[in-house]
Amino acid sequence: MAGSALRRLMAEYKQLTLDPPDGIVAGPVSEDNFFEWEALIAGPEGTCFEGGVFPARLVFPPDYPLSPPKMKFTCEMFHPNIFADGRVCISILHAPGDDPMGYESSAERWSPVQSVEKILLSVVSMLAEPNDESGANVDAAIMWREKREEFNQIAKRLVRKTLGLPS
Protein backbone atom coordinates (compact mmCIF):
# COMPACT_ATOMS: atom_id res chain seq x y z
CA MET A 1 0.00 0.00 0.00
CA ALA A 2 2.86 2.34 0.83
CA GLY A 3 4.02 1.72 -2.75
CA SER A 4 1.04 3.49 -4.27
CA ALA A 5 1.27 6.30 -1.70
CA LEU A 6 4.90 6.86 -2.63
CA ARG A 7 4.13 6.86 -6.34
CA ARG A 8 1.35 9.39 -5.84
CA LEU A 9 3.52 11.65 -3.64
CA MET A 10 6.33 11.61 -6.19
CA ALA A 11 3.85 12.54 -8.94
CA GLU A 12 2.44 15.38 -6.83
CA TYR A 13 5.93 16.66 -6.04
CA LYS A 14 6.82 16.67 -9.74
CA GLN A 15 3.62 18.49 -10.62
CA LEU A 16 4.14 21.13 -7.91
CA THR A 17 7.71 21.68 -9.08
CA LEU A 18 6.87 21.96 -12.78
CA ASP A 19 3.79 24.10 -12.30
CA PRO A 20 3.85 25.72 -8.88
CA PRO A 21 0.84 27.79 -7.81
CA ASP A 22 1.58 31.44 -6.94
CA GLY A 23 3.15 31.91 -3.55
CA ILE A 24 3.58 28.22 -2.71
CA VAL A 25 6.69 26.06 -2.57
CA ALA A 26 6.48 22.50 -1.26
CA GLY A 27 8.41 19.27 -1.33
CA PRO A 28 9.83 16.38 0.71
CA VAL A 29 12.11 17.34 3.59
CA SER A 30 14.61 14.79 2.27
CA GLU A 31 14.77 12.57 -0.80
CA ASP A 32 14.79 9.52 1.50
CA ASN A 33 11.41 10.24 3.01
CA PHE A 34 8.55 11.32 0.78
CA PHE A 35 6.08 11.07 3.67
CA GLU A 36 7.23 14.30 5.30
CA TRP A 37 7.13 17.57 3.39
CA GLU A 38 8.03 21.15 4.08
CA ALA A 39 5.97 23.94 2.57
CA LEU A 40 6.57 27.67 2.34
CA ILE A 41 3.47 29.77 1.99
CA ALA A 42 3.53 33.46 1.08
CA GLY A 43 1.03 35.59 2.96
CA PRO A 44 -1.68 36.54 0.46
CA GLU A 45 -1.51 40.01 -1.04
CA GLY A 46 -3.85 42.65 0.33
CA THR A 47 -4.15 40.88 3.70
CA CYS A 48 -2.46 41.44 7.04
CA PHE A 49 -0.20 38.46 6.31
CA GLU A 50 1.13 40.00 3.06
CA GLY A 51 4.89 39.86 2.72
CA GLY A 52 5.40 37.00 5.18
CA VAL A 53 6.78 33.59 4.21
CA PHE A 54 5.34 30.97 6.53
CA PRO A 55 6.97 27.53 6.86
CA ALA A 56 4.89 24.42 7.58
CA ARG A 57 5.28 20.63 7.80
CA LEU A 58 3.02 18.07 6.19
CA VAL A 59 3.06 14.47 7.38
CA PHE A 60 1.44 11.85 5.15
CA PRO A 61 -0.13 8.58 6.41
CA PRO A 62 0.91 5.24 4.83
CA ASP A 63 -2.51 4.98 3.17
CA TYR A 64 -2.31 8.43 1.55
CA PRO A 65 -4.29 9.52 -0.50
CA LEU A 66 -7.09 7.43 1.04
CA SER A 67 -6.52 9.42 4.24
CA PRO A 68 -5.38 13.05 4.39
CA PRO A 69 -2.02 14.35 5.67
CA LYS A 70 -1.63 16.41 8.83
CA MET A 71 -0.32 19.94 8.58
CA LYS A 72 1.41 22.16 11.10
CA PHE A 73 3.02 25.58 10.83
CA THR A 74 6.52 25.56 12.25
CA CYS A 75 6.69 29.33 12.80
CA GLU A 76 4.78 31.37 15.35
CA MET A 77 1.22 31.90 14.13
CA PHE A 78 -1.82 33.76 15.42
CA HIS A 79 -4.93 32.88 13.48
CA PRO A 80 -8.50 31.68 14.31
CA ASN A 81 -7.98 28.40 12.42
CA ILE A 82 -4.52 27.51 13.65
CA PHE A 83 -3.91 25.93 17.06
CA ALA A 84 -1.33 27.44 19.36
CA ASP A 85 1.03 24.56 18.49
CA GLY A 86 0.74 25.32 14.77
CA ARG A 87 -1.69 22.61 13.73
CA VAL A 88 -3.90 23.73 10.86
CA CYS A 89 -7.59 23.22 11.34
CA ILE A 90 -9.46 23.32 8.04
CA SER A 91 -12.11 21.03 6.64
CA ILE A 92 -10.11 19.71 3.67
CA LEU A 93 -7.68 18.06 6.12
CA HIS A 94 -10.52 15.92 7.47
CA ALA A 95 -12.60 13.15 5.98
CA PRO A 96 -16.33 13.56 6.65
CA GLY A 97 -17.31 12.09 10.00
CA ASP A 98 -13.78 12.69 11.28
CA ASP A 99 -14.76 16.06 12.49
CA PRO A 100 -13.37 17.67 15.64
CA MET A 101 -14.65 21.15 14.77
CA GLY A 102 -18.12 20.39 13.36
CA TYR A 103 -17.54 21.91 9.94
CA GLU A 104 -20.47 23.00 7.80
CA SER A 105 -21.79 20.39 5.41
CA SER A 106 -20.81 22.50 2.42
CA ALA A 107 -17.17 22.74 3.52
CA GLU A 108 -14.65 21.03 1.29
CA ARG A 109 -13.55 17.64 2.66
CA TRP A 110 -10.72 15.26 2.07
CA SER A 111 -11.23 12.59 -0.57
CA PRO A 112 -8.68 10.58 -2.57
CA VAL A 113 -8.95 12.94 -5.55
CA GLN A 114 -7.88 15.97 -3.50
CA SER A 115 -4.17 16.83 -3.50
CA VAL A 116 -1.39 18.64 -1.65
CA GLU A 117 -1.89 21.55 -4.02
CA LYS A 118 -5.59 21.78 -3.12
CA ILE A 119 -4.72 21.74 0.59
CA LEU A 120 -2.12 24.49 0.26
CA LEU A 121 -4.47 26.64 -1.81
CA SER A 122 -7.11 26.19 0.89
CA VAL A 123 -4.57 27.27 3.49
CA VAL A 124 -3.81 30.43 1.49
CA SER A 125 -7.56 31.19 1.39
CA MET A 126 -7.75 30.50 5.11
CA LEU A 127 -4.98 33.05 5.77
CA ALA A 128 -6.85 35.60 3.64
CA GLU A 129 -10.28 34.84 5.08
CA PRO A 130 -10.26 33.32 8.55
CA ASN A 131 -13.33 31.35 9.57
CA ASP A 132 -14.11 32.83 12.98
CA GLU A 133 -16.75 30.15 13.68
CA SER A 134 -14.05 27.53 14.14
CA GLY A 135 -12.41 27.76 17.52
CA ALA A 136 -8.91 26.40 16.94
CA ASN A 137 -7.64 29.59 18.56
CA VAL A 138 -10.51 31.31 20.36
CA ASP A 139 -8.47 34.36 21.37
CA ALA A 140 -7.46 34.94 17.77
CA ALA A 141 -11.06 34.44 16.61
CA ILE A 142 -12.40 37.00 19.09
CA MET A 143 -9.68 39.49 18.29
CA TRP A 144 -10.25 39.01 14.54
CA ARG A 145 -13.92 39.73 15.04
CA GLU A 146 -13.80 42.54 17.56
CA LYS A 147 -10.37 44.21 17.49
CA ARG A 148 -9.23 43.89 13.89
CA GLU A 149 -6.58 46.64 14.26
CA GLU A 150 -4.92 44.75 17.11
CA PHE A 151 -5.09 41.50 15.14
CA ASN A 152 -3.43 43.18 12.15
CA GLN A 153 -0.62 44.48 14.40
CA ILE A 154 0.14 40.96 15.63
CA ALA A 155 0.05 39.62 12.08
CA LYS A 156 2.49 42.34 10.96
CA ARG A 157 4.88 41.36 13.75
CA LEU A 158 4.67 37.68 12.70
CA VAL A 159 5.32 38.65 9.08
CA ARG A 160 8.48 40.51 10.08
CA LYS A 161 9.52 37.59 12.24
CA THR A 162 9.28 35.08 9.35
CA LEU A 163 11.53 37.39 7.34
CA GLY A 164 14.05 37.57 10.16
CA LEU A 165 13.42 41.32 10.63
CA PRO A 166 13.37 42.92 14.08
CA SER A 167 9.82 43.40 15.33
Added chain:
Amino acid sequence: MENEQNDNVNRDELIMQQQRDIEREISDTIPLVSEKLPVNCLNAEYIGDAVFTSKIEDLSAKYSHLRRTRPDGNCFFRAFAYAYLEHLISNKEDYDKFRQLGENSKDKLVQLGFPSFTLEDFHETFMEVVKRVDPSTSNPDILSEQLHKIFNDQGYSDYVVVYLRLLTSGKLQEEADFYQNFIEGNFTIEEFRHQEVEPMYKESDHIHIIALCSALGVGVRVEYMDRGEGGTVKAHDFPEGQTPKVFLIYRPGHYDILYPK
Protein backbone atom coordinates in the same frame (compact mmCIF):
# COMPACT_ATOMS: atom_id res chain seq x y z
CA MET B 1 -8.55 29.90 28.10
CA GLU B 2 -6.65 29.27 24.93
CA ASN B 3 -4.76 26.35 26.41
CA GLU B 4 -7.86 24.86 27.91
CA GLN B 5 -9.56 25.04 24.54
CA ASN B 6 -6.60 23.37 22.85
CA ASP B 7 -6.50 20.67 25.50
CA ASN B 8 -10.17 19.94 24.97
CA VAL B 9 -9.82 19.65 21.24
CA ASN B 10 -6.69 17.55 21.64
CA ARG B 11 -8.58 15.26 23.95
CA ASP B 12 -11.46 14.97 21.46
CA GLU B 13 -9.00 14.13 18.73
CA LEU B 14 -7.28 11.55 20.92
CA ILE B 15 -10.60 9.89 21.75
CA MET B 16 -11.56 9.85 18.08
CA GLN B 17 -8.17 8.42 17.18
CA GLN B 18 -8.54 5.72 19.83
CA GLN B 19 -12.03 4.89 18.57
CA ARG B 20 -10.70 4.58 15.04
CA ASP B 21 -7.82 2.37 16.20
CA ILE B 22 -10.21 0.02 17.97
CA GLU B 23 -12.51 -0.20 14.95
CA ARG B 24 -9.53 -0.75 12.69
CA GLU B 25 -8.18 -3.49 14.95
CA ILE B 26 -11.48 -5.38 14.90
CA SER B 27 -12.00 -5.05 11.19
CA ASP B 28 -8.40 -5.99 10.38
CA THR B 29 -8.96 -9.47 11.80
CA ILE B 30 -11.54 -10.10 9.06
CA PRO B 31 -10.10 -10.64 5.56
CA LEU B 32 -11.04 -8.04 2.94
CA VAL B 33 -12.88 -10.84 1.14
CA SER B 34 -13.19 -14.33 2.66
CA GLU B 35 -13.13 -17.77 1.07
CA LYS B 36 -16.48 -19.25 -0.03
CA LEU B 37 -18.45 -20.40 3.01
CA PRO B 38 -21.68 -22.41 3.19
CA VAL B 39 -24.69 -20.10 3.67
CA ASN B 40 -25.73 -21.80 6.89
CA CYS B 41 -22.47 -20.62 8.54
CA LEU B 42 -24.60 -17.56 9.39
CA ASN B 43 -26.46 -19.66 11.98
CA ALA B 44 -23.51 -19.38 14.34
CA GLU B 45 -24.20 -15.64 14.70
CA TYR B 46 -27.88 -16.09 15.56
CA ILE B 47 -28.09 -19.12 17.84
CA GLY B 48 -31.51 -19.25 19.51
CA ASP B 49 -32.82 -16.40 17.35
CA ALA B 50 -36.02 -17.65 15.71
CA VAL B 51 -36.43 -14.74 13.29
CA PHE B 52 -32.97 -15.00 11.80
CA THR B 53 -32.87 -18.80 11.90
CA SER B 54 -35.95 -19.02 9.73
CA LYS B 55 -34.60 -16.38 7.35
CA ILE B 56 -31.29 -18.19 7.00
CA GLU B 57 -33.22 -21.33 6.12
CA ASP B 58 -35.10 -19.40 3.45
CA LEU B 59 -31.81 -17.99 2.15
CA SER B 60 -30.25 -21.49 2.05
CA ALA B 61 -33.03 -22.66 -0.24
CA LYS B 62 -31.87 -20.22 -2.92
CA TYR B 63 -28.16 -19.77 -2.25
CA SER B 64 -25.42 -22.31 -1.56
CA HIS B 65 -22.49 -20.14 -0.51
CA LEU B 66 -21.43 -16.68 0.59
CA ARG B 67 -18.24 -14.68 0.94
CA ARG B 68 -17.82 -12.31 3.83
CA THR B 69 -16.32 -8.87 3.28
CA ARG B 70 -14.54 -6.70 5.84
CA PRO B 71 -17.00 -4.36 7.59
CA ASP B 72 -15.02 -1.17 6.95
CA GLY B 73 -17.67 0.99 5.27
CA ASN B 74 -16.44 -0.08 1.84
CA CYS B 75 -18.20 -3.45 1.85
CA PHE B 76 -20.79 -2.70 -0.84
CA PHE B 77 -18.20 -1.49 -3.33
CA ARG B 78 -15.74 -4.28 -2.55
CA ALA B 79 -18.41 -7.00 -2.68
CA PHE B 80 -19.83 -5.62 -5.92
CA ALA B 81 -16.44 -5.42 -7.64
CA TYR B 82 -15.41 -8.90 -6.55
CA ALA B 83 -18.69 -10.54 -7.50
CA TYR B 84 -18.91 -8.86 -10.90
CA LEU B 85 -15.31 -9.55 -11.88
CA GLU B 86 -15.84 -13.16 -10.81
CA HIS B 87 -18.82 -13.29 -13.18
CA LEU B 88 -16.70 -11.81 -15.99
CA ILE B 89 -14.03 -14.52 -15.64
CA SER B 90 -16.38 -16.98 -17.29
CA ASN B 91 -18.22 -14.60 -19.56
CA LYS B 92 -16.03 -13.28 -22.34
CA GLU B 93 -18.71 -11.19 -24.00
CA ASP B 94 -19.60 -9.27 -20.83
CA TYR B 95 -15.89 -8.99 -20.05
CA ASP B 96 -15.05 -7.31 -23.36
CA LYS B 97 -17.91 -4.85 -22.96
CA PHE B 98 -16.94 -4.04 -19.38
CA ARG B 99 -13.27 -3.57 -20.26
CA GLN B 100 -14.20 -1.14 -23.03
CA LEU B 101 -16.47 0.76 -20.65
CA GLY B 102 -13.65 0.88 -18.10
CA GLU B 103 -11.18 2.22 -20.65
CA ASN B 104 -13.57 5.00 -21.68
CA SER B 105 -14.66 5.87 -18.17
CA LYS B 106 -11.67 8.01 -17.26
CA ASP B 107 -12.24 10.54 -20.04
CA LYS B 108 -15.87 10.68 -19.08
CA LEU B 109 -15.04 11.44 -15.45
CA VAL B 110 -12.58 14.14 -16.53
CA GLN B 111 -15.32 15.69 -18.67
CA LEU B 112 -17.56 15.65 -15.61
CA GLY B 113 -14.96 17.74 -13.80
CA PHE B 114 -12.77 15.25 -11.92
CA PRO B 115 -9.09 16.24 -11.83
CA SER B 116 -7.31 14.06 -14.38
CA PHE B 117 -4.07 14.18 -12.42
CA THR B 118 -5.35 12.57 -9.21
CA LEU B 119 -7.81 10.29 -11.06
CA GLU B 120 -5.09 8.59 -13.07
CA ASP B 121 -3.62 6.25 -10.43
CA PHE B 122 -7.04 4.90 -9.50
CA HIS B 123 -8.07 4.33 -13.11
CA GLU B 124 -4.77 2.68 -13.94
CA THR B 125 -4.95 0.29 -10.99
CA PHE B 126 -8.60 -0.47 -11.70
CA MET B 127 -7.80 -1.36 -15.32
CA GLU B 128 -4.80 -3.42 -14.26
CA VAL B 129 -7.10 -5.51 -12.06
CA VAL B 130 -9.63 -5.87 -14.89
CA LYS B 131 -6.85 -7.00 -17.26
CA ARG B 132 -5.59 -9.57 -14.80
CA VAL B 133 -8.88 -11.51 -14.98
CA ASP B 134 -9.07 -11.49 -18.80
CA PRO B 135 -10.79 -14.82 -19.68
CA SER B 136 -8.63 -15.25 -22.78
CA THR B 137 -5.40 -15.37 -20.75
CA SER B 138 -5.96 -18.40 -18.55
CA ASN B 139 -8.49 -20.91 -17.24
CA PRO B 140 -11.27 -19.86 -14.85
CA ASP B 141 -9.80 -21.60 -11.78
CA ILE B 142 -6.48 -19.83 -12.06
CA LEU B 143 -8.16 -16.48 -12.71
CA SER B 144 -10.50 -16.90 -9.73
CA GLU B 145 -7.54 -17.61 -7.51
CA GLN B 146 -5.80 -14.54 -8.92
CA LEU B 147 -8.89 -12.41 -8.29
CA HIS B 148 -9.07 -13.57 -4.69
CA LYS B 149 -5.43 -12.72 -4.14
CA ILE B 150 -5.76 -9.26 -5.70
CA PHE B 151 -8.81 -8.40 -3.61
CA ASN B 152 -7.04 -9.32 -0.40
CA ASP B 153 -4.08 -7.13 -1.30
CA GLN B 154 -5.13 -3.88 0.33
CA GLY B 155 -3.28 -1.66 -2.14
CA TYR B 156 -5.19 -3.05 -5.14
CA SER B 157 -8.43 -3.73 -3.33
CA ASP B 158 -8.79 -0.21 -1.90
CA TYR B 159 -7.89 1.45 -5.21
CA VAL B 160 -10.65 -0.52 -6.94
CA VAL B 161 -13.05 0.69 -4.23
CA VAL B 162 -11.97 4.30 -4.76
CA TYR B 163 -12.49 4.04 -8.49
CA LEU B 164 -15.99 2.61 -8.10
CA ARG B 165 -16.76 5.46 -5.68
CA LEU B 166 -15.65 7.94 -8.33
CA LEU B 167 -17.77 6.25 -11.00
CA THR B 168 -20.74 6.40 -8.63
CA SER B 169 -20.09 10.07 -7.89
CA GLY B 170 -19.75 10.77 -11.62
CA LYS B 171 -23.14 9.18 -12.31
CA LEU B 172 -24.77 11.29 -9.57
CA GLN B 173 -23.25 14.38 -11.13
CA GLU B 174 -24.27 13.40 -14.65
CA GLU B 175 -27.91 12.89 -13.68
CA ALA B 176 -28.03 15.30 -10.79
CA ASP B 177 -31.64 16.34 -11.44
CA PHE B 178 -32.85 12.76 -11.12
CA TYR B 179 -30.76 11.76 -8.09
CA GLN B 180 -31.49 14.97 -6.19
CA ASN B 181 -34.96 13.50 -5.49
CA PHE B 182 -33.44 10.67 -3.45
CA ILE B 183 -31.32 12.82 -1.19
CA GLU B 184 -32.59 13.40 2.30
CA GLY B 185 -31.95 16.51 4.32
CA ASN B 186 -30.48 19.70 2.98
CA PHE B 187 -27.62 18.20 1.04
CA THR B 188 -27.08 19.31 -2.52
CA ILE B 189 -25.92 16.56 -4.92
CA GLU B 190 -22.51 18.19 -4.89
CA GLU B 191 -22.22 18.01 -1.08
CA PHE B 192 -23.57 14.47 -1.01
CA ARG B 193 -20.99 13.29 -3.56
CA HIS B 194 -18.08 14.86 -1.70
CA GLN B 195 -19.22 13.73 1.74
CA GLU B 196 -21.01 10.44 1.33
CA VAL B 197 -19.66 8.91 -1.88
CA GLU B 198 -16.08 9.89 -2.71
CA PRO B 199 -14.38 9.47 0.69
CA MET B 200 -13.27 5.98 1.70
CA TYR B 201 -15.01 4.13 4.54
CA LYS B 202 -18.37 5.92 4.01
CA GLU B 203 -21.22 3.41 3.93
CA SER B 204 -23.45 2.90 0.92
CA ASP B 205 -27.17 3.44 0.63
CA HIS B 206 -29.70 2.65 -2.11
CA ILE B 207 -28.70 5.74 -4.03
CA HIS B 208 -25.06 4.56 -4.27
CA ILE B 209 -26.21 1.16 -5.54
CA ILE B 210 -28.58 2.58 -8.13
CA ALA B 211 -26.01 5.05 -9.43
CA LEU B 212 -23.21 2.47 -9.69
CA CYS B 213 -25.43 -0.16 -11.34
CA SER B 214 -26.61 2.36 -13.92
CA ALA B 215 -23.10 3.69 -14.53
CA LEU B 216 -21.84 0.18 -15.31
CA GLY B 217 -25.01 -1.36 -16.74
CA VAL B 218 -24.85 -4.21 -14.23
CA GLY B 219 -27.88 -5.72 -12.49
CA VAL B 220 -27.61 -6.45 -8.77
CA ARG B 221 -29.95 -8.44 -6.53
CA VAL B 222 -29.78 -7.63 -2.83
CA GLU B 223 -31.37 -10.04 -0.34
CA TYR B 224 -32.43 -8.12 2.75
CA MET B 225 -32.24 -9.94 6.05
CA ASP B 226 -33.29 -8.05 9.16
CA ARG B 227 -35.64 -8.32 12.14
CA GLY B 228 -38.69 -7.59 9.97
CA GLU B 229 -41.69 -9.89 9.91
CA GLY B 230 -42.40 -12.69 7.45
CA GLY B 231 -39.68 -15.25 8.08
CA THR B 232 -38.20 -14.84 4.61
CA VAL B 233 -35.45 -12.69 3.13
CA LYS B 234 -36.61 -9.98 0.75
CA ALA B 235 -35.01 -9.58 -2.65
CA HIS B 236 -34.65 -6.24 -4.37
CA ASP B 237 -33.23 -5.83 -7.88
CA PHE B 238 -31.25 -2.79 -8.99
CA PRO B 239 -32.11 -1.44 -11.47
CA GLU B 240 -35.56 -3.00 -11.41
CA GLY B 241 -36.27 -5.44 -14.22
CA GLN B 242 -32.63 -6.07 -15.16
CA THR B 243 -31.26 -9.65 -14.91
CA PRO B 244 -28.98 -9.66 -11.88
CA LYS B 245 -25.35 -10.71 -12.32
CA VAL B 246 -24.26 -9.80 -8.80
CA PHE B 247 -25.95 -11.24 -5.69
CA LEU B 248 -25.47 -9.67 -2.28
CA ILE B 249 -26.92 -10.17 1.16
CA TYR B 250 -27.61 -7.10 3.27
CA ARG B 251 -27.84 -7.28 7.02
CA PRO B 252 -28.25 -3.90 8.72
CA GLY B 253 -25.02 -2.03 8.08
CA HIS B 254 -23.26 -4.66 6.00
CA TYR B 255 -23.06 -6.37 2.57
CA ASP B 256 -21.62 -9.83 1.78
CA ILE B 257 -21.51 -11.79 -1.50
CA LEU B 258 -24.00 -14.58 -2.27
CA TYR B 259 -23.81 -17.54 -4.70
CA PRO B 260 -27.14 -18.77 -6.13
CA LYS B 261 -27.76 -22.51 -6.24
